[in-house]
Amino acid sequence: MTDYIQATVDGHIGVIQLNRPEVANALNRQMVDEIVQQLEKFDQDRAIRVIVIKGNHQAFAAGADIEEMIDDTPFSLEQLNQFAVWDRIRLIKKPLLAAVNGYALGGGFELVLHCDLIIAAADAQFGFPEVTLGVMPGAGGTQLLTKMMGRQKALEWIWLGERMPAEVAYQYGIVNRLVAPELVEEETMRLASQLATRAPFAMKLIKEAVDAAFDLRQEGMTVERKNFYLAFSSNDQQEGMQAFMEKRPPSFKGD
Amino acid sequence: MGWDTILYEKRNGVATLTLHRPAAYNAFTEMMNKEMIRALKQASRDKEVRAIVITGSGKAFCAGQDLEGVDETTNHAAFLRERYHPMMKELKKTPKPIIAAVQGVAAGAGMSLALGCDFRIVQEQTKFVPAFMHIGLIPDSGFLYVLPRLVGYAKALEIATIGKPITGEEAVELGLATEWIEAAFWEEQVIAFAEQLAALPTTAFGLVKRYMMDGMHMPYDAMLEAEAQAQRIAGLSNEHREGMLAFEEKRKPNFSGSESGGKR
Numbered sequence A: 001m002t003d004y005i006q007a008t009v010d011g012h013i014g015v016i017q018l019n020r021p022e023v024a025n026a027l028n029r030q031m032v033d034e035i036v037q038q039l040e041k042f043d044q045d046r047a048i049r050v051i052v053i054k055g056n057h058q059a060f061a062a063g064a065d066i067e068e069m070i071d072d073t074p075f076s077l078e079q080l081n082q083f084a085v086w087d088r089i090r091l092i093k094k095p096l097l098a099a100v101n102g103y104a105l106g107g108g109f110e111l112v113l114h115c116d117l118i119i120a121a122a123d124a125q126f127g128f129p130e131v132t133l134g135v136m137p138g139a140g141g142t143q144l145l146t147k148m149m150g151r152q153k154a155l156e157w158i159w160l161g162e163r164m165p166a167e168v169a170y171q172y173g174i175v176n177r178l179v180a181p182e183l184v185e186e187e188t189m190r191l192a193s194q195l196a197t198r199a200p201f202a203m204k205l206i207k208e209a210v211d212a213a214f215d216l217r218q219e220g221m222t223v224e225r226k227n228f229y230l231a232f233s234s235n236d237q238q239e240g241m242q243a244f245m246e247k248r249p250p251s252f253k254g255d
Numbered sequence B: 001m002g003w004d005t006i007l008y009e010k011r012n013g014v015a016t017l018t019l020h021r022p023a024a025y026n027a028f029t030e031m032m033n034k035e036m037i038r039a040l041k042q043a044s045r046d047k048e049v050r051a052i053v054i055t056g057s058g059k060a061f062c063a064g065q066d067l068e069g070v071d072e073t074t075n076h077a078a079f080l081r082e083r084y085h086p087m088m089k090e091l092k093k094t095p096k097p098i099i100a101a102v103q104g105v106a107a108g109a110g111m112s113l114a115l116g117c118d119f120r121i122v123q124e125q126t127k128f129v130p131a132f133m134h135i136g137l138i139p140d141s142g143f144l145y146v147l148p149r150l151v152g153y154a155k156a157l158e159i160a161t162i163g164k165p166i167t168g169e170e171a172v173e174l175g176l177a178t179e180w181i182e183a184a185f186w187e188e189q190v191i192a193f194a195e196q197l198a199a200l201p202t203t204a205f206g207l208v209k210r211y212m213m214d215g216m217h218m219p220y221d222a223m224l225e226a227e228a229q230a231q232r233i234a235g236l237s238n239e240h241r242e243g244m245l246a247f248e249e250k251r252k253p254n255f256s257g258s259e260s261g262g263k264r
Helices: A029-044 A074-080 A084-091 A107-113 A129-133 A141-149 A151-160 A166-171 A181-196 A200-214 A218-231 A235-245 B030-045 B076-093 B109-116 B131-135 B143-151 B153-161 B168-174 B183-198 B202-215 B220-235 B238-248
Strands: A005-010 A013-018 A050-054 A059-062 A096-100 A103-105 A117-121 A125-127 A177-179 B006-011 B014-019 B051-056 B098-101 B105-107 B119-122 B127-129
Touching (some): A005 A029, A013 A029, A013 A181, A029 A050, A029 A084, A050 A181, A059 A096, A059 A107, A074 A218, A096 A107, A096 A181, A103 A107, A117 A166, A117 A181, A129 A151, A129 A235, A141 A151, A177 A181, A181 B220, B006 B030, B014 B030, B014 B183, B030 B076, B051 B109, B051 B183, B076 B109, B098 B183, B105 B109, B109 B143, B119 B168, B202 B238, B220 B238
Parallel strands (some): A013 A050, A050 A096, A059 A103, A096 A117, A117 A177, B014 B051, B051 B098, B098 B119
Antiparallel strands (some): A005 A013, B006 B014
């Protein structure tokens, strides 16, 4: 049994629906574990050829649980090693599609970026608001976004922490298809069904070869992870998260 | 929450937003920008509202920005980003038909507001005054985007720069306004026009509004795909079912009785 996701099978397509609607599908640690375990199950299941991750109409996934991490320290985070589970997403061999309606922020955006193809509503919004909390992305955001849109643009978006309209993500080749908000699911399933007719083994081999060209470095992921931990030694992190909980603008001092 | 600078009325599926600072010819203040946004959001959310009329109190439709609040320290870009853009974006985002009932002078940003609506209704007192260039500024709040799409580039350039006022009659000739109404029958005919729009299938209307203007700068193939998706959404609506049923039963469809689909 899973608490935060629902897994279903539609023909050759395995679907994972993020299901924490009361908090706009904010990712907590258990939820990420559930997603990864389900991905691995689908990856092992011979009947499944394509995997889809979707949210609901309001949100794909709006960030992480701030409450869960406000009192973390570099020490507690290093001990917890919470991002290790994300590495396993990159080991999934089958085509992994994201269907994005509404918001995909912070960890939600990182989950999207871990997918192979992204179908988004024309009014969907992405973003890394971590900087406004005095921290930074920790689950691959700085690495994946930089690879996809280039250093300059990635810095601009991650530094400012502003919402990125789907149209912009599409222009940078992050999003594969922009569709009407009402049809995100239908259009994703249409693409997934098309992929399900392609040779499954060849698709896996292609993914591995393309990933070799993409050349995402584990060192980069490690730098990001350690810097994420390090941010929790600052007063800015305390101030940022405190301000967020109190719904007021933060006042950062750089200490 | 009440209203300070506008009036909000709702009747027979039509919400009427009246700019209400008649002593200042309904010129925009920061409060009025904010209240317009709130009113548009309220009308968008309200399922009973199927058409929106924007009009002015007294003699003027809207005299544009109230220059009382403008001096040499004004940052015009910040003004637009913070006050006008959210309002103009809200007009575009609202899937329901918006009618500017321009019963008097629409000057400067007041003209931009009228251009940002889906339809303009005019009469003999109507006057569009693109006043921006007269004070050394450029037409803003979407004016430069919308006007060439409505009347063609050459005419739009002429209006934006030479800035001769446009009467209601001229506006109809230019294709800028949909209907000219005799002043004596103004209010009832504006409402009749709005009710006619309120009787349309709102899902289909919202989809036409969402895609057609953007289609003017989209590649043909992309627009065909957009039409396919929009038609899929319309095809799933209750209003389409009602339309088909009415056709079979040889009666007029009642769209306002069927719940409007779509998520917006």
